[in-house]
Amino acid sequence: MTMIFGIPLQALLGQLLVGLINGSFYAMLSLGLAIIFGLLRIINFAHGAQYMLGAFVGYLLLSWLGIGYWPALILAPIIVGLGGAIVERVALSRLYNLDPLYGLLFTFGLALVIEGTFRYYYG
Numbered sequence: 001m002t003m004i005f006g007i008p009l010q011a012l013l014g015q016l017l018v019g020l021i022n023g024s025f026y027a028m029l030s031l032g033l034a035i036i037f038g039l040l041r042i043i044n045f046a047h048g049a050q051y052m053l054g055a056f057v058g059y060l061l062l063s064w065l066g067i068g069y070w071p072a073l074i075l076a077p078i079i080v081g082l083g084g085a086i087v088e089r090v091a092l093s094r095l096y097n098l099d100p101l102y103g104l105l106f107t108f109g110l111a112l113v114i115e116g117t118f119r120y121y122y123g
Contacts, residue, residue, distance in 0.1 A: 042103035049114035
């Protein structure tokens with residue numbers, strides 16, 4: 001078995017792959033936050049909660065509705081994106097001309113509501 005720095009090659013490659021996957025998740029989250037702040041000038045604290053919502057929507061599409069992996073992978077971001085667009089049109093658009101603190105407080109409250117709902121139903 002080949003060893004690199006005293007670590008088996010298979011374990012090293014596995015950890016490298018996990019690091020790349022985690023890094024891509026963090027890059028997607030940070031790019032989303034940067035785009036939202038750049039376009040809307042609102043600090044979105046609900047971004048992580050919406051990311052979690054997308055993961056749960058994908059899980060529900062797979063497990064409860066029996067949709068295949070690839071269609072669920074396409075449908076989950078579309079469903080969560082439509083929900084985010086509705087929140088933006090109904091609530092966030094009214095906060096654009098106000099102090100940015102109001103947008104920050106609204107998205108923080110939205111994150112608390114989303115996380116509290118999931119904590120209530122899923123523990």
